[in-house]
Amino acid sequence: MDYSQAAKQIFDAIGGKENLSAAAHCATRLRLVLHDEGKIDQAKLDGMDIVKGTFSTGGQYQIILGAGIVNEVYKELSKLTGIEEMSTKDVSNAGSKKLNPLQRFVKMLSDIFVPIIPAIVAGGLLMGINNLLTAQDLFIEGKSLVDANPNLADLAAMINTFANAAFVFLPILIGFSATKRFGGNPFLGATLGMLMVHPDLLNGNSYGEALANGDIPYWNILGLEIAKIGYQGTVLPVLVSSFLLAKIEVTIRKITPSSLDNLLTPLFSIFITGLLTFTIVGPITRTAGNLLSDGLIWLYDTTGFIGSAIFGLAYAPIVITGMHHSFIAVETQLLADLAKSGGSFIFPVAAMSNVAQGAATLAVLLLVRDAKLKGIASAAGLSALLGITEPALFGVNLKLRYPFIGAIIGSAIASGFLAIFHVKAVALGAAGLPGIISIKPGSIIYYIIGMVISCAVAFIVTIILGKRAMKKQG
Template sequence: MAQNHEIAKEVLDAVGGKENIASFAHCATRLRIMVNDKEKIDQKQVENIEKVKGAFFNAGQYQIIFGTGTVNQIYEEMEKLGLDGSSKEEVKSQAKQQGGHFQRAIRTFGDVFVPIIPVLVATGLFMGLRGLLTQPEVLSWFGTTPEALSPNFLLYTKVLTDTAFAFLPALVAWSAFRVFGGSPVLGIILGLMLVNPALPNAYSVADGSAEPLTMFGFIPVVGYQGSVLPAFFVGLLGAKFERYLRKRIPESLDLILTPFLTLLVMITLGLFAIGPVFHSLEEVVLHGTTAVLNMPYGIAGIIIGFLHQIIVVTGVHHIFNLLEIQLLEKTGVNPFNAIITCAMAAQAAACLAVGLKTKDAKLKALALPSSFSAFLGITEPAIFGVNLRYMKPFIMGLIGGAAGGFLASLLHLAGTGMAITVLPGTLLYLNSQLPMYILCNLVAMAIGFALTWVFGFNDKMLNDMKIADK
């Protein structure tokens, strides 16, 4: 087995040498490289390097998949070869200049929402655990009932499950200010202003127990608890307005006037213009999403289960973060998670079938760890390293995802959170849904595995590819 130092040298040679690397960084599984000239990259040479599980251009970067742990070691070895690593943010900043307007917009949208996902993941887990601990069947094991639970204990669990969504605008506005170059602390304050207790609570207005304020005789004003789009655009415009002010206000007055004017102007716009407009748009998006998910006969599951991993390949799947956040905030459940989990489980099973069926030692060593990674919710190594390379396993995985999604949709399966799937995702279905969750994923896996084993792969495909590469 080649040493990591040798692998780093091979990577450097295959991407065109030091002079072709503008900057490089790494994330959890991938080496992310900005190159000066794409034509100097030898794609076949990169894919044949030991431990490489796939390589492709995405979001303006050349991304080489090594997997967790390994990528850190390869990155360190490349630094030893005389390359200066960049932060992931710097590489992303360069990448934002590439691609079409739509791709850049989705990338920016993802940059805003990805940092707040860990908090929403934790909240989803709290919801799942709360559902488990309040089930009569579970409580009966301890000789008690839901009615006998301490009100203080239930209040404590509500603090865990409700806080992130009650103050979601503060998280979104903070992240938007950070991404668009403003002062994040101003974003936090603007987001908190949008949910100030002095405003009518959005949940109370929704259930009819409170009325919106009417400003200037015609503008309805409410708090924006759980809203996303108003906070996003307040953050975007607020950061740009702050930067505009800093360029024009004398340094001696900057500390006083810039935050004062930024907060004054943006909360006025947020409550009286941006909030009402984008909250209405948010409702339209939510109703549209709900309508698709409520399509009869499991049609939504078929469509989403089949298409989701194709969208992952394009790199614009971060747009779904908004939809999942809205579903959780408005309904408390996330049926989208259940469907896409089946799509990922099917790709994992297709990759596993390739790994078990092939007699090629290198492909087996690539496919088996990649399938395990996919069962943990990270499908890129399986997709780009194995399934998409031979195409048929990818298609069989799509069919399995559609079948599992169909069943999940018919059973109205819905998670209590977002962003974790397949094996870790079981924690989102502890509220009596776990047997159905396991069933849907087993169906997706069985179909993806069986179709790949019978129709999707044989070693002749591997040999044909090797001949084509020569």
């Protein structure tokens, strides 16, 4: 492959050096920040065999090339543009300047939660394995695998401990990531998270019971009573406290002599933030977080299959805007408080949307004759079934439109079906075929039926709409 020629064609298609502000690449995509995306020659890019798809999100124009290929093309593109190699974070920061306030807020949440997703997913999948071992009637009538094989009990207990770790100490993960994102020392952020789940505090999961019994412990500081309550499994309190920590740290550093900076800045940053967390920020944000969770649960329970169907219809369009990243914070809170929420209704809907996009993309294989599009559709369709939809969405479905319509119809019907049987996830994972392991054991059969419905409806509607579209084109 002539990477130099491919880079030159891409360079010309994006409007040349004058239109390029920043450039980087990830594992499969060129990630570009352009001054004016209206200058892109989309037809030229679409006609290139090396280009598997394109899309615009978060202020970036991304060109899907594939693993290995993108590295070589980026090297040649750098020679043409003269732009020094940048990290994806640098490009992301450059692209964020083009976003509106809401988009910047969503990007902020994404920057905080995306880095900790592997830890949450690992814990979630382990939780799913534990559910497979301990759920009754899943494999054996009236028994769990542990009941039938008592020698598995300790294995299940160990897996459960491993699974809970990320959620029990969630404030530490969020504190590190959020403080780093807000411009503070991430290790101070982790320390703040540790402070919020310290074993000397009343476990936050026991707060409701202790409140009812009047057993809440307090610090008495010069007549001021401060509740000694932990924040296990919470999201909002540590987010706000991390923001305060970063700003307090930066402010103190500015007014502290450099000779005393390493001593005084961490000391006062942690003490002041910790005091604010337990007196003001924590109690208020704990209540706000509970209200948010209760509101979402109420909305889901009240609107039932209609609300779930609307959410399923809208999920893929939300993905296009990038706003689905804001759901991570909500899902994390729902999963951290399974006793109240019963699990996350967002994950099953996301899975229905993803497999519908995959099925619609695979339907395109039966409708088109273009060899390049067939190649993209086959790989992208399988990827979407496994939970990665960007290649399918931006490389095939949005371009042709009719498969996108077929997919959101399939997603809507399947999501409504899941709501009827109250299908929820008790862990995060790959929102697609592998997501079975993340579903509440008693609902797995309905989840599988939902995926079949989603795929079948999306596939059939795409075929029908595709044939109509081709007839109109002559």
